[in-house]
Amino acid sequence: MxxxxxxxxxxxxxxxxxxxxxxxxxxxxxxxxxxxxxxxxxxxxxxxxxxxxxxxxxxxxDLGALADAAVPATIRMTGELDLPPAATEAGALAELRAFAAKNTPMVQMIGMGYHDTLVPGVIQRNVLENPAWYTAYTPYQPEISQGRLEALLNFQTAVADLTGMDIANASMLDEATAAAEAMTLIKRTARSKSQRFVVDADTLPQTVAVIRTRAEPLGIEVLVADLSQGLPVGDFFGLLLSYPGASGAVRDHQELIADAHQREAKVAVATDLLALTLLRAPGEIGADVAVGSSQRFGVPLGFGGPHAGFMAVRSDVQRQLPGRLVGVSHDANGNPAYRLALQTREQHIRREKATSNICTAQVLLAVMASMYAVYHGPEGLTSIATRVHEQATLLAAALRQGGVTIEHESFFDTVRAVVPGRAAAVVAAARAGGINLWQDGDDAVQISVSEATTGDQLAAVMTAFGVIDAGQGTFVGYGSSSIATPRDTPFLTHPVFHAHRSETAMLRYLRRLSDMDLALDRSMIPLGSCTMKLNATTEMQAVTWPEFAGLHPFAPLEDAAGMLELIEQLEAWLVEITGYARVSLQPNAGSQGELSGLLAIRAYHRSRGEEHRTVCLIPASAHGTNAASAVMAGMKVVVVGTAADGADAGNIDMADLRAKIDLHADNLAAIMVTYPSTHGVYEDTITELADLVHAAGGQVYVDGANLNALVGLARPGTFGGDVSHLNLHKTFCIPHGGGGPGVGPVAVREHLAPFLPGHPLADLGVTAPEDGGVGAISAAPWGSASILPISWAYIRMMGxxxxxxxxxxxxxxxxxxxxxxxxxxxxxxxxxxxxxxxxxxxxxxxxxxxxxxxxxxxxxxxxxxxxxxxxxxxxxxxxxxxxxxxxxxxxxxxxxxxxxxxxxxEIDRVAAGDWPAQDNPLHNSPHTAAVLAGEWEHPYSRAEAVFPAGVTPAHKYFPPVGRIDGAYGDRNLICSCPAPEAYED
Incomplete structure (x- = not known):
């Protein structure tokens, strides 16, 4: 041995x-x-x-001496941050309770893309509140991420099955982002050379707004049209249909889709996963892409997020699918194993040629949605959907009987009632009864039924319309099903959706998956640039409180008075920490914060009549998302070199920077620079860099990915930055959750403040798109609002x-x-x-x-x-x-x-010839428990393989699979649950 x-x-x-x-x-x-x-x-x-x-x-x-030695004096701030004295954990929770008490819990029947849901306790406790799931990092090391990869494969399978498409990705940031990504995917793959994209007028307004924001810098014309009357005249490369529509209408789009295909356009369908248990699948009616939100699969409203959007496509465009994609490969021992497939992080490889800047997903929320599907199975989901639809038809029948006009004959869960001149009064009456409805103008009210809706709540809605008195009995008789396109094909047939129906089985399944993963609750995750720090339990507690979790993002703002006060405080603290003038919390990922900041710069130049300023300088060492975001913002990327040797090796080559500025001075829009640098260095030329760019008329974008090295020491808004995005999931303790949720706020100096993200359903005090403003960047006005209490609590308790x-x-x-x-x-x-x-x-x-x-x-x-x-x-x-x-x-x-x-x-032993280059503990790693039971013919011992120096056997983590063959997985793209036979030896 x-x-x-x-x-x-x-x-x-x-x-x-x-x-x-x-x-x-x-x-x-x-x-x-x-x-x-x-x-x-x-x-x-x-x-x-x-x-x-x-x-x-x-x-x-001491630490002060370290600051003097490591941090350039030119950027260091004087004095302390002006923040409240640090609160104790109990004190911070008491303040959060006070915020929660100012919120008004209501029954949310607004709909508009967000629905009340019943989160199964076994999923809330064992996924959302479980550090084994929420402290995990993105599964870039698949051998130690098999649990969350399996959960994401379940999500992909559920989405692909329900939408009737060939392949689905591992989630998107929200429904509106997914729709915008569908637009650009279609633009890349459609045969039509038109620049026009047509959007169904019956589409959620937040989705239309994000599509417009993303389309404008790319030169895409967005036409919103009433497609119930057929296709518009003229050419277009793509089409977005809503099924069901924002008004609740369910229309048969098959003929419309066929007509669009005849005109060489491709079609995306925005849809609802729960509705698709009863509706004919988009893939069956000819759609090329399906998008939507999985929020109502057991994820709380949370004032707008985070929620896992989804995108599913036909196989002919699968290589163009943005975001992350989980695939099936095999490990060194021939066993099936999961990994992220080839397009993952493609923006880091392709940079300015990337087709999307998204490098994250909403993994934790996708896991919750997938487990909701696993727990309920196809029969349970169908039962929930049937009850929702029956209640909606009951309501419609009662209102019709009471003389109220119901606009649509075919709907799933949303009833649109026409009440000329009475809409406000009806909505007010419902609010008096504790229920929020959706008012559309003076004459229409929409009521959306969810799985949480009760008979008493339906009676209260009827009373608000003056149809019956809720105290005088109940309405008798359901209306018949009104769905125009009923589903007749099976879904969720894989055994995983039939094997975990009892809570005991579900509990053990979740435990088995989490045991396969290596998360922060087990050991240090020393990832450079990703800042995997403690996500303290006290910071996390308020996330699931119903006063925060139950808020609808489009409810009257007085319902969210406490949440808005918390948001205002958090924005003010981030302003103080960064040295900027204003912060927007709307971007729900760092990539979206980047895009927001660059769009603000672009809008600023345009407001000054300098539309020609489109060149964005980006150091060669920058994050790949920087270049991808710049292209999405309509800018031209010019790379600045890195010093190759000497004391400045790895730093921005200042001579090359000056040359590039001189060359592009007339057209310079911005420079994007990460600070400290992506190489992990406090470069002492940052203020000089900023001065050079400003002198040429450009703006300085300081990527906030490494802000954890600046807080309390230096403020980018005062050492030269004009705009930064921040990663609350890095510096400010929101957990990574296996690759999402994230929040990527954008912070700007005063001159850029008018060009922060706006929203069609909230007054955010910024310039409107029609006046040169940026528009919406995310579906909800305050992005992933329900996790903002985490960062608030961190700052409040740290001081x-x-x-x-x-x-x-x-x-x-x-x-x-x-x-x-x-x-x-x-x-x-x-x-x-x-x-x-x-x-x-x-x-x-x-x-x-x-x-x-x-x-x-x-x-x-x-x-x-x-x-x-x-x-x-x-x-x-x-x-x-x-x-x-x-x-x-x-x-x-x-x-x-x-x-x-x-x-x-160990490497030295390989070098010395003690172990062959192709048969040593490094080359064969990681080692599973299973390999110990077989024949052992290696030149090193079993103990050296699995109990190397410093590893305590009693606390040993065994990777569930050996090294995964990535190339095989890319050549053989399998992105849904494999048949059980695949696991047979």
Whole structure:
């Protein structure tokens, strides 16, 4: 039996290192005391003793000295942030309770794309409120993400089945975004060369608004037309139909779709998954694309989000599908395994040639929706839909009997009543009874029935119309089904939708899936650029409170008085933290925040008669979404080079920047720069860069992806930025949830404030699109509002001092890792003083050249040590970018460093010839429990495979699958649940 590699540390049981690791499971005492009333002491991982050890390793006396050494003096702010003193956890919850008390719980029968739903308790407790699900990262390391990938495959299968399409993606940001993405997908694939896109007039107004916002910079003309009268004259490349319509109408669109195809146009259908259990599927009536929201599959209203939109397409355009796509491949042992398929993160590969800037999904919400489908199955969903429809037909029959005109004969859940001159009075009467209805002008009222609607509520609605007195009995007799296009094909036939109907079975299924994954609740996730920090339980608590979760985004604003007060406070705090003048919380992902900021810049230039300013400078090291967003905003990307050598290696090449500015000065719109840089460095030229761009008439966009290294130290709005997007799911503690939810607010200086996102159903105090404003960027006025209490609570409990301390601790921890690992894996870039910012890049390229061991090998081997890998090959191929965050204590930092050092010792054994290049623990990683039971012919032992140095057997995480063959999965694209036979040996 071969020996375990020496790492210079004694790993015998009972050693100091082993006991330190054990302390996280069985505390031994002796740690520095923590003040239980100071939340920052709980959020920040290193205690005073641990921090002292970190600072000692860096040769700095304290955090202030570290700031002086690492952060350029030219950007550092003076004084403290003007924020309220830090609240205790109990105090913050009490304030949140006070906000909640100002909200008015109502029965929401507004509809308009948002519906009351009954969240199964087993899903709320074991998905939404479970850190095993909400602290997980995007499944870019599929071997340790099989649970959430299976859940997403269930989502894709459910959507594809219900829509009758060939393939569905793993979710979109919301329904309006999905519709806009459908428009651009159709533009890329339709045979028609027209620039005109036709939208059914019976489409949700928020969807129309987002389509217009996304179309204008791309030169697409949007025509909103009454398609009940047939297709408009003239050419068009695509068509969006609504089925059911915003008014509730269900029309047979088959002939219309066939006519559009005859005119070489493609057709998208916006639809409702619950309705599709009763309606003929869009794929069966000829649609090319189906979009919508899965919100009513067990996801709370939440004042507009987050909710998982969806998109499903025919197979002929599957390679153009935006967003993420889960596919089925196999692992090194031949077993079926899930992974993200080829178009995932395509904007990082194609950059300015990308067809979408979306790099995230709404994974946590898609998981909830998929589990709602799994729990209820096709029979349960059909039963829910049938009850909803029967109640709607009952209501329509009662209103007709009472003399009220019902506009549509065919509908699913929404009844449109015509009451000339009485609409306001009817809506007011319903509100008096605790029910919100939708008023459309003076003459029409819409009532949407949901699975939560009761008979008493229907009676109260009838009373509001003056049809019956709710206290005088009930109406007798259901109206007959009014659906014009009934479904006659099966759906959700896969066994997964029939196997988990009892709560016991569902509970165990969710547990089995979560056990397959490696999330933040198990170990550190050291991803550079992604900031996987603690999502504290106290921050999360208010999300599911009914006073927040039950708010409809289009209800009268007085219903949401507490939520709006919270939003106002959060916006003010973000303004103070960033140094900007205004913030919009509407963008529901960082990519949408980027787009919003660039559209604001574009609108500003146009307002000044400088429409020709369309050039956007982007450093070569930038996030791929930057270039994709610029193109979507109608800009031309010009790349600025990176300094290749010397003290400035990795920084923006200032000589190239000056040359590009000189070349494009007349047409310069903006520069997008990430700060600290994508290379993890505080570049000391940032203020000079801003001055150069401003002197040429351009605007400075500071990407806020790395804001965790600035909060309390420097403010982009005062060191040169004109606009930034922020990632609340990074710096401000909203959990990643497996790849979403996210919030990407956009912050601007005063001159850009009029060009923040607007909304057709809310006065947000910005310039209207018809007057040169940007328009809506997301479906809901305040985006993913229900998760904003998380960031509010984080800032409220940290206070100014806690936020600054968190930033500097993150910087200290990153530099500690850089110092410990530099002799084993050279740190690629540092600032002028030799320090990194909050992340460091480890260069594995010399190792690969010398030994053949790749960055993939190291990443997969880390899974055997119980760690998620750092960010691979971004921004530099063949490297690992490590970001520890402030939340990890010294024991965990050392455990990660020890693992990386032990892996380097394994690499050295490969280099020395002890292990063959094609048969060693790195090349064969990760190792599953199953491989231990079979024949073992490797030159290393079973123990070396699965219990390497520092891994405690009692706490061992076993990846459920071996290394996955990505190329096979791309060649054989399977993106729905495979038949059970696929899992047979």
């Amino acid at each position: 071969s020996q375990q590699p020496s790492t210079g540390t004694d790993h015998l049981p009972g050693s100091e290192t082993e006991l330190a690791a054990e302390a996280r499971h069985f505390p031994l005492g002796g740690a520095a005391p923590i003040d239980p009333t100071v939340f920052a002491d709980r959020h920040i991982g290193p205690d005073s003793t641990g921090l002292a050890a970190i600072l000692d390793a860096l040769g700095t006396a 100014a001092d806690g936020l600054r301390r968190a930033t500097l601790t993150a910087v200290a921890s990153a530099n500690y890792i850089a110092r410990r690992l530099d002799e084993h894996y050279p740190v690629l870039y540092t600032g002028a003083s030799g320090f990194v910012a909050h992340e460091c890049i480890l260069d594995l390229r010399p190792i690969t050249a010398a030994t053949g061991v790749t960055v993939d090998d190291v990443a997969k081997r880390l899974a055997d040590y119980g760690f998620h890998a750092p960010t691979m090959s971004f921004p530099v191929a063949g490297t690992l970018m490590v970001e520890p965050t402030e939340s990890e204590d010294l024991v965990e930092l050392d455990r990660f460093c020890d693992a990386m050092i032990a892996i380097k010792a």
